[in-house]
Amino acid sequence: MKAPAxxxxxxxxxxxxxxIGMTQRAKVGTxxxxxxxxxAQAHALRMLDPEEPMPMSALADRLFCDASNVTxxxxxxxxxxxxxxxxxxxxxxxxxxxxxxxxxxLRATVIELMSEPPAAIAALPAVDQRAxxxxxxxxxxxx
Amino acid sequence: MKAPAxxxxxxxxxxxxxxIGMTQRAKVGTxxxxxxxxxAQAHALRMLDPEEPMPMSALADRLFCDASNVTxxxxxxxxxxxxxxxxxxxxxxxxxxxxxxxxxxLRATVIELMSEPPAAIAALPAVDQRAxxxxxxxxxxxx
DNA sequence: TATTGTTATACTCTATAACTATA
DNA sequence: TATAGTTATAGAGTATAACAATA
Numbered sequence: 613m614k615a616p617a618x619x620x621x622x623x624x625x626x627x628x629x630x631x632i633g634m635t636q637r638a639k640v641g642t643x644x645x646x647x648x649x650x651x652a653q654a655h656a657l658r659m660l661d662p663e664e665p666m667p668m669s670a671l672a673d674r675l676f677c678d679a680s681n682v683t684x685x686x687x688x689x690x691x692x693x694x695x696x697x698x699x700x701x702x703x704x705x706x707x708x709x710x711x712x713x714x715x716x717x718l719r720a721t722v723i724e725l726m727s728e729p730p731a732a733i734a735a736l737p738a739v740d741q742r743a744x745x746x747x748x749x750x751x752x753x754x755x
Numbered sequence: 756m757k758a759p760a761x762x763x764x765x766x767x768x769x770x771x772x773x774x775i776g777m778t779q780r781a782k783v784g785t786x787x788x789x790x791x792x793x794x795a796q797a798h799a800l801r802m803l804d805p806e807e808p809m810p811m812s813a814l815a816d817r818l819f820c821d822a823s824n825v826t827x828x829x830x831x832x833x834x835x836x837x838x839x840x841x842x843x844x845x846x847x848x849x850x851x852x853x854x855x856x857x858x859x860x861l862r863a864t865v866i867e868l869m870s871e872p873p874a875a876i877a878a879l880p881a882v883d884q885r886a887x888x889x890x891x892x893x894x895x896x897x898x
Numbered sequence: 899t900a901t902t903g904t905t906a907t908a909c910t911c912t913a914t915a916a917c918t919a920t921a
Numbered sequence: 922t923a924t925a926g927t928t929a930t931a932g933a934g935t936a937t938a939a940c941a942a943t944a
Contacts, residue, residue, distance in 0.1 A: 619870070620872075620884070621881065621884040621885040621887070621888040622872040622876050622877055622879070622884045622887075622888075623870050623871075623872060624870075624888050624892075625872065625876060625884060625887045625888040625891055626869075626870050626871065626872040626873070626876060627869075627870045628888070628891035628892060628894070628895055629772070629775075629776070629876075629891060630776075630869055630870070631895065632772075632891070632894065632895065633772070633773075633776040634798070635819070637776075638819035638820075641935095645935095645936090650909090650910050650911070650935095651910090651911085652911060652912090653910090655777070667925075667926095668925070668926060668927095669924090669925065669926080676778070676781035677911085677912070677913085678912070678913055679925075679926065679927090680912090680913075680914080680915095680926085680927075680928080680929095681911065681912060681913080682926085683926070683927055683928080684910080684911075684912095685910090685911080688910085703920080703921075703924095704919080704920060704921085704925095705919065705920045705921070705924070705925040705926070706920095706924095706926085707925080707926070726769075726770075726773055727762070727766050727767075727769050727770045727773070728766075728769065729763075729765040729766060729768065729769040730769070731898060732891075732894040732895055732897060732898050733765050733768060733769060733772075733894055734765055735894065735897040735898070736765070736890065736893060736894050736897065738764065740890045740893060740894070741763070741764040741765045741768060742764040743886060743890060744764070744765075744768045744887070744890050745764045745765075745767050745768040745771070747879065747883045747887050747890075748771035748772060748775070748875075749767075749771060750879060750883060751771070751775065751875040751876055751878065751879050751883075752771055752774065752775065752875055754875060754878040755874060755875050755878070784912095788912095788913090793932095793933055793934075794933090794934085795933075795934060795935090796933090810902080810903095811902075811903060811904095812901090812902065812903080820934085820935070820936085821935070821936055821937080822902080822903065822904090823903085823904075823905080823935090823937080823938095824934065824935060824936080825903085826903070826904055826905085827933080827934075827935095828933090831933085846901095846902085846943080846944070847902095847942080847943060847944085848901070848902040848903070848942065848943050848944070849901095849902065849903085849943095
């Protein structure tokens with residue numbers, strides 16, 4: 613029976629990362645429900661491009677979910693007048709998802725909400741916040 | 756029409772944090788489904804203490820959800836023999852949630868899975884990984 | 899009366915499989 | 922034949938409200 617190896621720095625970082633993330637997700641989820649949006653709807657809104665219409669399948673890819681889910685999510689967004697299914701020139705099978713004016717506005721609110729730093733991050737001194745930002749920037753670039 | 760203020764470091768860090776987190780959640784969710792666990796079930800398993808039995812209400816608090824949800828989540832865990840509802844001495848209204856041996860084992864697997872660093876973090880140089888861990892440690896302590 | 903946990907209900911989200919209309 | 926999107930179905934997760942047993 614040997615002692616377990618100490619967890620790597622990345623491993624331990626991920627545990628903390630996860631803990632902060634779960635708490636924040638719950639908080640953001642509640643705020644989104646207050647806007648009448650489910651989490652998936654909000655995420656979809658965030659993924660849609662205000663400039664460039666997007667096929668349903670492309671949205672499914674960005675949401676990491678099956679195409680059949682997107683039908684329902686877009687149904688609900690469309691029912692609220694946030695998104696429109698427009699015809700796509702060139703291939704009549706494809707629906708071009710287009711944000712309405714109201715959609716663009718609510719999208720900005722959603723992004724604002726989801727970018728609100730969790731209490732743990734907000735409480736950090738500015739030096740740490742900047743260091744955190746720089747490290748995460750590098751991490752995302754490395755993908 | 757004035758230019759928007761540049762986002763604070765914490766704000767920008769949170770955006771990156773969120774992006775990495777969403778991708779990782781999808782990946783972890785798939786792996787958990789492979790173990791026959793929903794995300795909430797896995798999270799519940801993680802929150803239960805192998806040493807100390809816990810009332811349903813305490814679990815609801817840790818999951819940030821209504822007590823009525825916990826009934827269903829624990830039903831499913833109990834059906835798989837991972838958790839037991841035991842009597843609590845002193846207040847017969849309370850159920851003492853106790854992990855079975857199988858529950859303790861699967862809990863360890865789940866924690867391992869959820870602590871697996873996302874590709875973005877894994878790709879960072881060791882210095883950055885350590886710095887990230889240290890900053891997040893400070894952040895969690897500040898709560 | 900108040901609290902713990904459950905039930906009933908309704909909605910969102912999810913995956914799978916079968917279907918349609920285009921290509 | 923293959924692809925884009927939908928429908929049908931079944932299950933998990935969520936919140937609200939009403940309820941039973943116990944305190």
